[in-house]
Structures are given as C-alpha cells and as structure tokens.
Amino acid sequence: MNKSHVIEHLKFALECKLQEAQQAADSARADAIHEQSAAETQYDSLSIESGYLAEGQSERVDQAHQAIHAFAGTYTVSCPSAIQVGTLVELADEQSEHHWFYIGPCEGGLKLTVGITPVRVITLASPIGRALQGRGAGEEIEFHFNGTTQWLEVISLS
Template identity: 25%
Template sequence: MNMDKSKILNLIINQLRADLSVLEQAVEIARDTATHADCLGSSKYETMGLEASYLAQGQGTRLLAVERSLVWFKSLECTEPTSTIALSSLVDLVDDTGDSQMLWLAAEAGGLKVRYAEMEITIVTTRSPLGRALIGKEAGDDLQINIAGNSRHYEIHSVY
C-alpha cells in the first residue's frame, strides 16, 4: 500500500488544530464559570465555583499538551523511510489474531487517531509500553509486550 506520510502528517496537524480550538473555548467557558458570581457559594457546601476551577485547570493542562503536540508535529519533515523504527515512523503492526493496526510513533499526542485512505492511524508515544518496544525494530520482527498484565504478541508487517 502506498502511504503518503506528508498527507498523514497534515491530517494530524489539522486534527490537533481543531482540538486546540475546541480546548481554547472549553478553557474560556470553564474559567468564566469558575469566576461567575452565581457560582461563588455562600457556604462551604456550595462548591460549583471550586469544581469549575478544577475543570478549568484540567482543561488548561490539556490545552498545553495539545499546543506542545502541535509544535512537535509542525517541526517534522517527512524524510525517506528507513527500515528501522524510530520517531515519526509509520508502522503496520499485526497482532496474533491477524488484526492489523497502523501506528505513527511520536513524542507527543499519544492516542490521537486520524483517518487516511479508509484506515485509522493511531499515534503512539515512546512513553507507552508499545511505543518503547517498537523503537529499533524492523519489518518482519516479532515483539511481545505486557500491557496491563496481559501478554501481547505482534509482528511488524511494514515500516514507512
């Protein structure tokens, strides 16, 4: 299969931009809610303002993560693929039941999914057990990892 990594990279960047826009709005709404006079409780049992401030903080943390991911992906240059898996490799991985999955190995945005040519591509970071296990492997290699106490076996079908 022909994989145009530059098109996939653009899909990832566009998805991150869309996520960033939604998160910016969510942070603004949560901040406004947390500071609105109607949310400031008159007793210690009225905690809507406090809960909204926690939400605003969480949304703000997520916003920073998406901004960091966007910067990382925008800095990538699509180079010729190598046979060894490294950051920004696109990997076709097949599990022991024959199910295939496409993964983009990245430093940021783990779990993000984009659709390309009728398939779903999932971003996996090197902070995950699967991402760590992929580094340095090549097409045809097998790998076995433990995820949440379950042993998983994979074969690397292709590297782009």
C-alpha cells in the same frame, strides 16, 4: 499508505483537540466569574470549584499547544531504516491483519482514520513502542499484552 496524508490528518486532529480545549477553558472561565457563581454562604464553594475547573481546562490548552509543538519536529523524518519517533509503521499480526501506527513524541492512543484505514498514534514509552523501537522492515517482535503474547511483523516503514 501515504505518510503525508497521515501527517495532514494528525495536524488536523491536534488542532481540533486544541480548539476543544480552548472552548472548554473559555466556558469554565466564564462560569467561574459569573455573578451566579458568587458564594452566598461560607459553605458555598461553587466559585472555588469553577476556578479549579478553569485552571484545569487552561492546563489542557497548554498541553495541546505542547503536543502540536512536539509533533512539528517529527514530520520531517523520511524513509527511516529503523523505527523511531516520526515513523509510520505497518504491522501484520498472526492472522495476517495489517495495522498502522504513527510513532509520536506524545498523544499515545490518538486514533486517526485516513480514508478507511485506522491509524493509531503510539509513543516509544508504550509497551508496543518499546518492542518496536529500533526495529526494521521484515523483523518480527514478541509483544506481551494483558497476559497474552502476540507476534507482530514489521511490514513497512515510512
């Protein structure tokens, strides 16, 4: 798999996430200041709730900006000998099925599709990330998930 294609898909996904958050924040702000949100009685809390929603949506925008900034530093890692942030990893499970992961600084769980191949972003703080950290091609790892043990082989790094 071409790492530069994965990076382009990742940049696009992060930009889309930022755009969605920005639209949601703009909509929440507009609702919070709309004349129909004004309290009619002392028990009417619609404007307060709208304000809290707008604040939360603005925090999502800030988090999206931080994620884009955090990933910018990971795009230059090339041909690592061990798994680290910025590494594209190919793993094979016990059934010889291949799985692709991009080790990111944040946004663990983000799913990308490059061509027809799914790629999942994981962080080194995740259980599988902790098991993979520092490993090289050809190494096997034991991974515990939901009470079951899985064995995975590191096929390639880029």
